Structure formats: C-alpha cells, structure tokens
Amino acid sequence: MAVYTQVSPDQADALLARLGLGPQQALVPVASGIENTNYFVSTAEGEWVLTVFERLAAEQLPYYLRLMAHLAAHGLPVPAPRPDASGGLVHTLAGKPAALVERLPGAPVDAPDIHHVALLGSVLARMHLAVADFAMHQPNLRGPAWRAEAGQHAQAWLQGAPAELLRAELAFQQTLADAPALAALPQGAVHADLFRDNALFDGAPGQEQLSGVFDFYFAGHDHFIYDLAVVLNDWCIDLDSGALDDARAQALLQAYQAVRPLQGAEQRLLPALRRAAALRFWLSRLDDWHRPRDAQLLTPKDPAHFERVLRHAVDQPWHP
Template structure:
C-alpha cells in the first residue's frame, strides 16, 4: 500500500455519491506497501479503505474483488468490497479502477508470539477451505513463469556468484514443477502475500484477537503449501537472521493442520516450497529496488533479506510438517 495517485477530498466525495456509505468525514493516505494507492476513508457510517489499482487491469480485478466478497460472505475475516448503487463493486477514479472495502479492526503485530501464529495458521486453513467452491480461476501472477522472466532482468545488478545462485534456484524450481510430487499438491485460491503487515490483531498482546487478513491483490490460485511457506518465512523467523524459530513455526503449522490436515506430498515438497516462497519475494524486491516506480510515499524493501532466507533454506532442513 502506497500513494502513487493523489486523491483529494473532492475526489472522494464525488466517488461516495455513487454509494450508500454516508458522507465523507476524513481521508488519509496509507504510506506502507509498494503496489497500489490506498487511503483510509472515514464516513458518517463507518471506516473503509479506498484502493486505486496501479498495475492490475480492470479485466484482472474481478478475481480479487469477488474472492474477497466470497470469503467475507463465508465468515472469513477479510475486507468486504462495497457495492455501489448499480451493484458494482469496482469503480473508477482518475482513470484507474478502484474499490471501497470495509476497514478491519486492529493493527499489525510485528513481533509475534506463538498465540499470534496459532491464529494466523488456523485462519489461513479456514480461508483455503472456504475458497474451494470459488468459481473464478486466475493463477498466481508472480509464480514460476514470472520468476523465469524476471531473473534475467535483475541478474545484471547482482554479483556474479549471487546471480549464479539465482539462476540455479530458478532452474531447480522449474524442474521441481514437473514432478509428480508437485502435481499432487492441493491447490486453490491463496493469499500469496500473508506477511506480518497484512494481518491485523485487536485485543491485547497477551490475549490477541485476529482482526483479519488484508491486501489480497497478490492473491491467485496456487498450491496451498506455497501460501503456508510464505507465512512461515515471515511469521516464524528471527527477523535479523532469517532462521526459523521452532516455537513459532510449530504453533502456526499445528494450528493450520488441525483445520486442514496436510498430506504426504506436501511433507515431501515442504523444503522446496520454502525455497520457492523465498525466491518469489527476493525477485520482487530486487525488481522494486533496482527498477523502482515513482510514488509519493514509497520505500522499497531490502532485497538482501530474502536473499539471506533463500540461502538458509537451500542449506538447512526445515522444521517438519505435522
């Protein structure tokens, strides 16, 4: 979430005229994130988030908007896109598609304890199961084909040994994707970006209450194990070193498996999928760092963080799946 496209109060008032969401009370840009323009939108009826889509096309957006609507209507705590007077949940502002969704309670927990990881794991499994009957299908747009296309673009910015590791990992993931084990992995709609800053908690630190999952605009149909690996690589690590903390990973994985038990193919693929999740975010951070787009409030993430995690995942056996 960032501010690429400025939105004035007059803009917001004109947009709200198409909804039954009350009158504008406040508008505030959200500086974090790197993909879309986001504003907190307070009206006389409640709290919302206005999102303008900077990369995704109008043709791609129904998957994300309808997925959040489907999950919200199945009891999963996610932002609920609001319908305008004409029933549409997708509008336009400054020539860009946009949506208004409910604002969830709570704030991000950047130093999680096992209790936080338990709630994330349990809710992620519920999300996966709730998405099974979602009718739309769209692949993870930052999956293997994107890795294969992006690696040669960012490699010239890397030291030769680092570029060689990147090429080797892409080759490994390409071969792994052809295996019977890979084809046996359960899949469906997945968040694909469930980092600490995309989960909100209310309550207290001692007794947290999960407010919900946000920022679904990297979502796609992918292997659920990939979604789980993304979580573990962020939620369950020593952030300075990148090593997995067993007490956090154990809590998250056990809670997930209680809702959706994992199968033998997933256990066999776990190490490769942790590597895949690290590769995906190393590549996207390399792209954003070396080939940035202009934004009013944009701070690219450090790509060396996921380079370090990938090196660790390539060299160490992961914590076992339950």
C-alpha cells in the same frame, strides 16, 4: 500501499456518493506497501480503505474482490468490498480502477509470537477450505513462469555469490515446476502475500484475536502449501538472520493442521516450496530496488533479506 495517485476530497466524495455513502470526514494516505495507492476513509457510515490500482487493470480486479467477498461471506475476517447500485465492485477514480472495502479493527504486529502465529495458522487453513466452492479462477501471476522470467532479468543486477545462488535456484525451481508430484498437490485460490503487515490483531496483549486479513491483490490459483510457505517465510523468520524460528513454525503448522491436515506429499515438498516463496519475494524486491517507481511515501524494501531467507532455506531445510 504507497501513494502514486493523489485523491482529492471532492474526488473521494463523488465516489462515496455513487456507493451510497455520505461525504468523507477524513481522507488519510497510507504509507506502507508498494503496489497501489491507499487511503483510509472515514464517513458517517463507517471506516473504509480506498484503493486506487496502479498496475492491475479493471478487468483483472473482479477475481480479487469477489474472492474477498466470498471469504467474508464464509465468516472469515476479510474486508468485504462495497458494491455500487448494480452490484459492481470495481469503481473508477482519477481515471484508474478503484475499490472501497471495510476497514477492519486492530493493528499489525511487528514481532509475532506463538499466540499470533497459531491464530494465523487456523485462519489460513479455514481460508483454504472456504475456497472449495469459489467458482472464479486465475493463476498466481507471480508463479513459476513469472519467477523464471524475473530471474533472468535479475541476473544483470547480481554478481558473485548472490548471482550463483540465483542461477542454482532458478534451475532447482524449474525442475520442481515440472515435477508430477507438485502438480498433484491440493490447490485453489490462495492469498500468496500474507505477510505480517497484511493481518490485524485486536484485544489485550496475550489475548488478541485475529481481526483481519487483507490485501488480496496478489491472490491466485496455486498450491495451498505454497501459501503456507509464504506465511512461514515471514511470520516465523528471524529478521536479522533470515533463519526459521522452530517454535513459531511448529505452532503455525500445528494450528493449521488442526483445521486442515496436510497430506504427506505436502509435508515432503514444503522445504522446496519455502524456497520457491523466498525466491518470489527476493525477485520482486530486487525489481523494486533496481527499478523504483515514483510515489510519495514509498520506501523500497531491501532485497537482501529474502536472499538470506532463501539461503537458509537451501542450506537448512525445515521439515514439519
């Protein structure tokens, strides 16, 4: 959610008119994130998030936007995209594909506690159940094939212990990707990027409700347990050490399983999928760090954090 594309008030107003909304009353660039340009937009009709897509092509976007609409229609706290008069959800702004979605209330939490992760675990399980009748299909574009290719590129940036960790993990993940046991796990459309800055909570401290899950633009078809591993690796991690916090992890898993119980094979493979998830974000952060893109308000995230998470996941595997 950095700012690569400058959007003028006139450009925003033209798009809003096409969507049956009044002129913008406020247009505020959003600084967090790294993939797309985002603005908060206020109109007399409500509050919105305007996204200009910097890497995804227009033909790729219906999957993400239809998934968001599907989940919102199933009563989940997901922002519904605003359609145009023909029902289309993909728009054009400044010569690039764009979307406008509802801005949900609340704010992210920087330091989630057991209450927050339990709420998230329940909603994540509901999301996994809700996609059973979602007809569209797209693979996770940052799945095993991407991780293998990105890992080969990343070896040029590493040496010593990090380089050895990467080589060993790539070999482990290739064996995992080829395992019949992995292919047999339950799967469907997953968020695949549900970090603590992609969820909103609203309400008095200690009584907050999970009011929003957003930024589905890394979503794809993958194993549900992988999606859960991504969440564990962010929401239940000590940020200084990269170690998993057992109390938060147990609370997340218990809340998830109260809605969607895990199969035995999912529980057995969770440690391996935590490693896959840690590798995926270590690699993407290495790429952003060593090959930064020009953008206002953009600060690449330190890849060393997910190196620590991966090392802990390898050395101290956590079993539910």
